[in-house]
Amino acid sequence: MEIGGGAVLAQLIAQGAAQGADLATLRGIAEEAGELGATRALTRLGLADAGAGRDLAELRALLAAWRDAKRAAWQRFAGWVAAVVLGLIAARLGMGVMR
Structure with a gap:
């Protein structure tokens, strides 16, 4: 134990x-x-060393910025995919109406 x-x-x-x-x-x-x-x-x-605290603060800020950029990139990608899907649906519906 x-x-x-x-x-x-x-x-x-x-x-x-x-x-x-x-x-x-x-x-x-x-x-x-x-x-x-x-x-x-x-x-x-x-x-x-004396600058370690500052270095860690800068690394945390850099990591936070990276996370924000990654989140924004995924949101833009999801928006783009949604726009393409909606465009395809609209095109399909438009072609069905024209027949």
Whole structure:
């Protein structure tokens, strides 16, 4: 049975406290370990520099623009298909009336 990350941390802190470690010290260690892990992960992703926040904001804006353009393209395509279908129906009806 696997325990979630928060539950494991709480269990380890409780175990350390039961074995004589100071609770504040254990929490401090856990906090520092979390900071170190987050910093390492950001560094590996290339997001540890000062401009990373701006870069991510620009990427989000670019992604939003791409999604908007894609949605608009699909809407135009659907409109074009509907116009062609309606044109074909009108042409069929027009030919039937002329016979």
